[in-house]
Amino acid sequence: MESKYKIVIDTKGADKGAEVIVKGAIMALKEHSSLSVVLTGDKSFIEEKCTELNADFERIEIIDAPEEITNYDNPVSAIFEKSSSSMVKALDALAKRDDICGLITSGNTGALIAGSIRFLSGKDRIRPALAAVLPAEDGSFTCIVDTGATVDCSAAMLVQFAHLGNKFMRTMYAIDTPRIGLLSNGAEPTKGNAVVKETHALLKDDTSLNFVGNIEGNRALCGDCDVLVCDGFAGNQVLKVSEGMAKRMIKDVFKYAKQTGNQEILKLGQHLLGMYDLTSLGGAIILGVEKPVIKAHGCCDEISVVSISKMILNMAQNKAVFYNKNN
Amino acid sequence: MESKYKIVIDTKGADKGAEVIVKGAIMALKEHSSLSVVLTGDKSFIEEKCTELNADFERIEIIDAPEEITNYDNPVSAIFEKSSSSMVKALDALAKRDDICGLITSGNTGALIAGSIRFLSGKDRIRPALAAVLPAEDGSFTCIVDTGATVDCSAAMLVQFAHLGNKFMRTMYAIDTPRIGLLSNGAEPTKGNAVVKETHALLKDDTSLNFVGNIEGNRALCGDCDVLVCDGFAGNQVLKVSEGMAKRMIKDVFKYAKQTGNQEILKLGQHLLGMYDLTSLGGAIILGVEKPVIKAHGCCDEISVVSISKMILNMAQNKAVFYNKNN
Numbered sequence: 001m002e003s004k005y006k007i008v009i010d011t012k013g014a015d016k017g018a019e020v021i022v023k024g025a026i027m028a029l030k031e032h033s034s035l036s037v038v039l040t041g042d043k044s045f046i047e048e049k050c051t052e053l054n055a056d057f058e059r060i061e062i063i064d065a066p067e068e069i070t071n072y073d074n075p076v077s078a079i080f081e082k083s084s085s086s087m088v089k090a091l092d093a094l095a096k097r098d099d100i101c102g103l104i105t106s107g108n109t110g111a112l113i114a115g116s117i118r119f120l121s122g123k124d125r126i127r128p129a130l131a132a133v134l135p136a137e138d139g140s141f142t143c144i145v146d147t148g149a150t151v152d153c154s155a156a157m158l159v160q161f162a163h164l165g166n167k168f169m170r171t172m173y174a175i176d177t178p179r180i181g182l183l184s185n186g187a188e189p190t191k192g193n194a195v196v197k198e199t200h201a202l203l204k205d206d207t208s209l210n211f212v213g214n215i216e217g218n219r220a221l222c223g224d225c226d227v228l229v230c231d232g233f234a235g236n237q238v239l240k241v242s243e244g245m246a247k248r249m250i251k252d253v254f255k256y257a258k259q260t261g262n263q264e265i266l267k268l269g270q271h272l273l274g275m276y277d278l279t280s281l282g283g284a285i286i287l288g289v290e291k292p293v294i295k296a297h298g299c300c301d302e303i304s305v306v307s308i309s310k311m312i313l314n315m316a317q318n319k320a321v322f323y324n325k326n327n
Numbered sequence: 328m329e330s331k332y333k334i335v336i337d338t339k340g341a342d343k344g345a346e347v348i349v350k351g352a353i354m355a356l357k358e359h360s361s362l363s364v365v366l367t368g369d370k371s372f373i374e375e376k377c378t379e380l381n382a383d384f385e386r387i388e389i390i391d392a393p394e395e396i397t398n399y400d401n402p403v404s405a406i407f408e409k410s411s412s413s414m415v416k417a418l419d420a421l422a423k424r425d426d427i428c429g430l431i432t433s434g435n436t437g438a439l440i441a442g443s444i445r446f447l448s449g450k451d452r453i454r455p456a457l458a459a460v461l462p463a464e465d466g467s468f469t470c471i472v473d474t475g476a477t478v479d480c481s482a483a484m485l486v487q488f489a490h491l492g493n494k495f496m497r498t499m500y501a502i503d504t505p506r507i508g509l510l511s512n513g514a515e516p517t518k519g520n521a522v523v524k525e526t527h528a529l530l531k532d533d534t535s536l537n538f539v540g541n542i543e544g545n546r547a548l549c550g551d552c553d554v555l556v557c558d559g560f561a562g563n564q565v566l567k568v569s570e571g572m573a574k575r576m577i578k579d580v581f582k583y584a585k586q587t588g589n590q591e592i593l594k595l596g597q598h599l600l601g602m603y604d605l606t607s608l609g610g611a612i613i614l615g616v617e618k619p620v621i622k623a624h625g626c627c628d629e630i631s632v633v634s635i636s637k638m639i640l641n642m643a644q645n646k647a648v649f650y651n652k653n654n
Contacts, residue, residue, distance in 0.1 A: 220564075
């Protein structure tokens with residue numbers, strides 16, 4: 001069967017090394033016969049791993065990219081200066097080649113945002129947003145836009161984020177009219193900083209959106225909205241404070257299990273770990289770019305790569321692009 | 328024994344009604360012989376409750392204030408228009424009378440901030456901050472400044488918050504050189520929105536502070552700093568997202584306890600409830616005002632009133648005022 005969908009995968013940047021990324025790519029190929037991949041990174045290392053793992057070389061292309069953008073690099077200058085890095089090569093391939101439908105990387109987030117602006121923001125030069133989809137308390141999913149791509153936002157940008165999130169949840173989660181919430185420090189429309197108050201008024205008047213009003217931090221993940229609109233600074237807090245609090249409480253549960261020697265509590269700890277491992281839930285999606293780009297968490301493993309590949313396949317099959325209001 | 332310290336307590340605004348506030352005030356009087364109180368609210372109701380509870384009327388003064396500022400009122404206009412409300416009467420008494428050393432209220436936070444600016448900001452007209460002290464993972468305490476009083480902040484305001492928090496933790500928690508952290512979306516100095524980056528540079532150069540750098544949301548409550556500086560919008564997210572996540576996970580634990588019928592898990596749930604009931608930990612302190620003002624949570628009970636009274640007593644005994652850098 002011919003491979004119809006090609007994804008470019010940056011093999012560098014993962015905490016666990018390039019091996020988990022290559023492994024994940026090969027697992028994804030085995031799972032999806034319509035898939036082929038372009039891997040950027042150390043060519044000889046990738047070839048070696050692919051041979052070891054009995055990979056189908058017919059569906060693997062390798063672009064040699066010995067350089068790596070690390071977390072110590074300045075994001076913007078790295079994109080311009082490290083032109084032979086695995087991330088820049090991947091972005092360049094995605095931008096230039098029609099046969100590639102999406103990109104996965106676990107590298108430097110800031111560089112990825114800067115690179116997305118450089119290679120994929122098209123003529124509209126929309127400010128990108130990094131959307132994270134998290135499980136809400138009621139079993140639904142909440143898409144937080146933005147979680148850190150654009151930290152200084154105007155009201156117009158936040159409205160754009162609302163539209164991007166709206167389209168994303170409609171297309172990918174089949175929600176007819178996603179409920180759009182606006183993160184604020186109070187439920188009333190009068191609450192918020194200056195930009196949030198201005199955004200509230202704009203969203204309220206936007207008849208193409210199902211705006212449900214302000215959402216406070218304690219209800220951010222209760223399922224009150226499908227899309228939670230916020231600037232990248234505040235959204236980053238929602239994401240990371242949730243993550244930190246979940247980790248802390250799970251530690252408490254394990255500590256209590258140890259103290260009491262109770263096996264059921266140990267099981268509860270495992271159960272919570274599965275539920276609240278927010279970092280393993282696939283990746284963060286860059287909205288506002290011309291082609292699907294997904295950022296895997298730095299601590300991702302092969303399973304993450306498989307699930308993110310599936311997500312991009314899904315986007316490609318749906319011809320889903322979350323670029324602007326109309327496209 | 329003569330009562331040396333007088334606190335004015337607004338009896339209106341609590342979710343559980345004025346009764347819990349009056350009860351709490353009477354309990355505090357019984358606990359601290361050096362204390363006397365001024366209660367603002369419905370005079371006849373307060374008198375009735377005090378009689379019922381065998382209160383020591385010699386240490387209770389009542390200021391009749393039939394009006395109430397509710398959460399539906401516009402904070403700023405309420406302070407100017409509802410001049411016979413229990414909150415305005417309390418603020419007015421605190422500002423005008425030398426014999427009153429502090430104020431407790433559980434009423435409308437926005438109105439309290441507006442009222443503090445009107446009655447207690449002195450000639451310097453410093454922007455107030457609402458500080459919340461939360462237990463950190465390592466057993467220490469973290470003072471978050473601001474959690475919602477001032478949502479649009481300049482770098483100069485954030486530096487002022489750092490000094491207010493610094494003085495507060497030094498005086499009230501006996502920490503010689505409190506570690507000052509700056510909330511950001513990344514640990515590196517280059518991370519943050521424009522104001523945060525500017526603040527980072529100012530704090531770094533301020534030799535009178537022990538600045539430990541940026542703190543990310545997931546480490547906000549890990550004990551990496553004693554004072555976490557942030558604007559009121561972001562700080563509100565840290566506070567409320569933590570609260571929401573803790574509530575959610577405790578619910579999960581109780582659900583699991585019910586499913587398994589395991590008594591130890593039920594106990595664990597109670598244990599966590601005690602540890603993470605962030606709302607019952609006293610109140611939020613207004614910094615940047617001339618006299619101690621503490622906001623009790625809307626859902627406070629008599630115990631909260633007792634513990635907040637103790638806190639104000641402590642501040643009064645230490646002559647602690649957190650008004651500006653020098654005072």
